[in-house]
Amino acid sequence: MTTPYNFPHDTFADEIHQRFTDLEAGGETGVTVAVAGRVMLLRVQGKLSFGTLRDSSGEIQLFALSAVTESFEDFTKLHLGDWVGVTGEVVRTRKGELSVKVATWQVLAEARHNFGDKWAGINDFDVRYRHREADLWANPESRTALASRSGVIRSLREQLWSRGFMEVETPMLNSVPSGAAARPFVTHHNAFDVDFSLRIAPELWLKRLVVGGFERIFEIGRVFRNEGVSPRHNPEFTMIELYVAYWDVYDMMRLTEEICAGAAESVLASTTLTYQERPLSFATPWARRSMADLVSEAVGEDVSVHTPRERLVTLLSERGGEANEAWGTGRLLSELFEVACEADLWEPIFVTDFPLEVSPLARRHRDDDLLTERFEVYCAGRELANGFSELTNPDEQRKRFEDQARLKAAGEDETMEIDEDYIKALEWGLPPTAGLGIGVDRLAMLIADAPNIREIIAFPTLKPLRG
């Protein structure tokens, strides 16, 4: 079948509904429109035919009559899912349905496969994710979820632009994977004949840009971690990181809650949302509690990084956790937090005062040498964001990296590698700076009420079919 090279489309379905909302049943307008979309339903009734056309804005009924419509017989033989371009007058049928009375029409593309049951759509996860284009047409909620994600990203950008931030881009091909503790994907550059790692975080590059003089920057981009998949983890995911010179962690907490609440407001017109049938409020200010406080409350006794190590080991093992001999009280407290607290944190909360032992890039706490000025945001039982006053001293940064190397020697799988270029950058002088990273997919899941991260990723990572 040959199809036209273009179609003089001039109206969207929702525009017709808005403009002619007052038209009475049986009424005519004398207004001719050209609309295009897919035929979602077709009801042929002898010399009349009713179709439901869906475009990106919504749906409008097509009303074809043998006396009016060109090639009427062929029109009644359209297949569900076919793209058509239609011109005709806007009318309302006797039964009250606003319609385009089809004068001329043409097939813009055939649908050789159907889009699933017209009532149930497509439910099979395999089909939905492997052929997302079909899922998106068959299941409007799939489109809504991706549109919400787009709205979240747009809102974050707009909020940061309006606060004077500049958007930047940093390398995805890294010779030293840095900025987080995670296994990287490795690829090969032929001309250099060297292996590169896909980035696991843009963090160190971004701070080098602050050294270079950009005081408010952010990057929204893909990071890659060679780890398992789950309803909350995709091997490639989107992170927003931002850095502000002269700020500390407390300034950053205020910005964090503002932009997250702002994103919800922008997409949902409310900071009150429902996640998986449970109410959830993004209204600011969010709660702020130290990790030691939360753990103390959960275990029923006062604990902190200053608690004797043996006691923390006991508390951890009582909860099914297993301690590694190389772990100090900081790591133990953090493990206790994960087993005893994390899953119960529903409303967004800043968990503050992270142990220095688990925070190799964060600045030492001004009141406690074993802690850092670092927070993580938890919401709906999972981590949503991470921020801190940046460690700016190159000598201390080197020590922290060396501590990580010792951990690796002690058998820890995932630690940070020493990044000499980054240390040298710090030697040129990083001013007091606060940084923030938000898992954009996680944020989008909450705002889109998506139970699975794959719902808010257009084409999630899937295992290829074999054989």
Add this chain to the structure above:
RNA sequence: GCGCCGAUAGCUCAAUUGGCAGAGCAUUUGACUCUUAAUCAACAGGUUCCGGGUUCAAGUCCCGGUCGGCGCACCA
């Protein structure tokens, strides 16, 4: 990576204790000038995910594999 569960017509799903593999929608044909998941009539549609095994007989039981969902682990 480990555990549990799932896969039947193009789509959504049935199939009793192991006993002829079914329905609705879609497709095809016919009827129908106001339908709204149109309706009515008829035809057609199957490697029951793949490969083995047990049995007179397997969609159903057993073994192996593929892909997916959930949980755990890793992590954000």
